[in-house]
Amino acid sequence: MNELWAGVRSELEARVGTHNFATWIAPLDLRAIEGGSADIACPTRFLSDWVSRHYARPILDALSNQGAEVERLNFTIATGARPAPGTAAASPAPAPEQPAARVPARGIMGDDEMSAPLDSRFTFDNFIVGKPNELAHAAARRVAEGGPVTFNPLFLYGGVGLGKTHLMHAIARERQARDPEARVLYLSAEQFMYRFVRALRERTVMNFKELFRTVDLLMVDDVQFIAGKDSTQEEFFHTFNALVDQGKQIVISADRAPGEIKDMEERIRSRLSCGLIVDLHPTDYELRLSILQSKTELFRATYPGLTLCDGVLEFLAHRITSNVRVLEGALQRLFAFASLTGHDIDLDMTQESLADILRASDRKVSVEEIQRKVAEHYNIRLSDLVGPKRVRTLARPRQIAMYLAKQMTSRSLPEIGRRFGGRDHTTIMHGVRKIEELRREDRSMAEDIDLLRRALEM
Ligand code: ADP
Numbered sequence: 001m002n003e004l005w006a007g008v009r010s011e012l013e014a015r016v017g018t019h020n021f022a023t024w025i026a027p028l029d030l031r032a033i034e035g036g037s038a039d040i041a042c043p044t045r046f047l048s049d050w051v052s053r054h055y056a057r058p059i060l061d062a063l064s065n066q067g068a069e070v071e072r073l074n075f076t077i078a079t080g081a082r083p084a085p086g087t088a089a090a091s092p093a094p095a096p097e098q099p100a101a102r103v104p105a106r107g108i109m110g111d112d113e114m115s116a117p118l119d120s121r122f123t124f125d126n127f128i129v130g131k132p133n134e135l136a137h138a139a140a141r142r143v144a145e146g147g148p149v150t151f152n153p154l155f156l157y158g159g160v161g162l163g164k165t166h167l168m169h170a171i172a173r174e175r176q177a178r179d180p181e182a183r184v185l186y187l188s189a190e191q192f193m194y195r196f197v198r199a200l201r202e203r204t205v206m207n208f209k210e211l212f213r214t215v216d217l218l219m220v221d222d223v224q225f226i227a228g229k230d231s232t233q234e235e236f237f238h239t240f241n242a243l244v245d246q247g248k249q250i251v252i253s254a255d256r257a258p259g260e261i262k263d264m265e266e267r268i269r270s271r272l273s274c275g276l277i278v279d280l281h282p283t284d285y286e287l288r289l290s291i292l293q294s295k296t297e298l299f300r301a302t303y304p305g306l307t308l309c310d311g312v313l314e315f316l317a318h319r320i321t322s323n324v325r326v327l328e329g330a331l332q333r334l335f336a337f338a339s340l341t342g343h344d345i346d347l348d349m350t351q352e353s354l355a356d357i358l359r360a361s362d363r364k365v366s367v368e369e370i371q372r373k374v375a376e377h378y379n380i381r382l383s384d385l386v387g388p389k390r391v392r393t394l395a396r397p398r399q400i401a402m403y404l405a406k407q408m409t410s411r412s413l414p415e416i417g418r419r420f421g422g423r424d425h426t427t428i429m430h431g432v433r434k435i436e437e438l439r440r441e442d443r444s445m446a447e448d449i450d451l452l453r454r455a456l457e458m
């Protein structure tokens with residue numbers, strides 16, 4: 001059984017990548033195979049739910065590649081399963097509570113107690129879940145439930161306006177609602193620094209330390225801010241360790257992965273990496289549309305009697321791809337304009353009143369994206385698309401990709417040439433001209449190119 005599982009594990013590691021492997025597969029243990037069903041022990045319900053939804057197929061495949069006849073996976077929650085890195089099972093038992101050291105329980109701490117105010121709109125109910133944020137949402141929910149700490153810290157990262165702060169507020173609110181006694185502290189890294197510096201100045205560092213070390217759930221938003229701020233980093237590190245040692249949950253957000261935060265001390269970086277790291281991916285069209293639909297419901301209540309024409313939300317979801325905050329701002333402006341002018345919200349009005357936003361968020365496509373899309377479309381390998389082979393079946397798609405790169409990006413011909421396996425700029429120019437010519441002559445080629453362009457603009 002052990003040998004079989006070892007084989008399965010190494011196969012899965014190659015298939016899902018080291019990071020996913022460490023997070024999802026390493027904690028699992030194969031216990032038995034009986035009647036076509038594999039019994040797999042898993043340390044938490046959260047983990048087993050996620051694994052059975054996202055990794056069942058690869059696990060079944062790997063089992064069968066290793067010669068086991070298995071059709072189903074059966075997960076059991078077992079404390080004896082391998083602890084995931086950084087989980088409660090791997091850290092020392094929580095220290096006993098010391099009531100004397102506790103600041104009186106008052107729920108989410110007031111400003112005097114250093115927590116930042118929570119935005120009442122940032123709840124789980126108002127958070128729209130789609131593929132790009134599915135895992136972040138599930139992990140946030142899990143933390144909000146409280147109970148034994150399963151991963152510490154939860155590290156959420158992603159670009160601006162993708163919902164990190166929203167999720168953190170939602171966690172704080174939900175956790176507090178479930179357990180009014182729990183001490184929940186949410187603040188930005190900037191506020192953390194500001195309070196720390198003030199404590200130094202006012203010689204109240206002991207109070208500062210005590211406060212931060214008696215919380216049950218600490219959430220620090222935008223932690224990249226303290227990179228390079230040495231004494232604050234240091235204090236943060238000690239706070240962090242003290243809480244982890246007590247088995248208290250920590251949630252951190254940043255605009256990039258821990259390993260990519262410059263000027264962050266190595267030991268802090270590695271501490272931050274030992275829990276669950278989840279990224280909020282850029283939104284996709286479907287998620288943007290769902291968010292717009294849900295926000296529209298809210299705006300309708302504020303601005304009753306306005307007409308929103310068909311196609312407007314779809315248009316916005318196509319065109320504003322930068323971030324959710326901009327998307328919301330656009331919708332807000334549309335409703336405000338419409339209520340002032342009495343005009344229906346139609347496409348003309350949308351284009352006119354949002355001209356600046358639309359211009360700013362004109363999607364920037366990269367040469368690499370174009371190459372990937374074109375290769376996919378013509379069903380050829382990316383390496384062949386940029387490679388040296390000259391056969392027609394490769395050369396034509398390659399020229400189309402060159403053409404689109406020239407049209408859709410601001411890269412120069414030599415720059416494009418470099419991205420096409422180091423070709424000369426004259427080769428690129430030749431390719432672009434060729435396609436311009438063919439476009440005029442060949443209708444189906446023109447349609448193909450438009451299709452690709454639209455797919456890339458999405
Ligand atoms: P970040 O902290 O990642 O920069 P925020 O959490 O401040 O982003 O989100 C920016 C805005 O977009 C907020 O108003 C938030 O409510 C909204 N938002 C982001 N993601 C979603 C989502 N999935 N569903 C609903 N609203 C969202």
Ligand code: MG
Nearest residue numbers: 164165166221
């Ligand atoms: Mg934020």
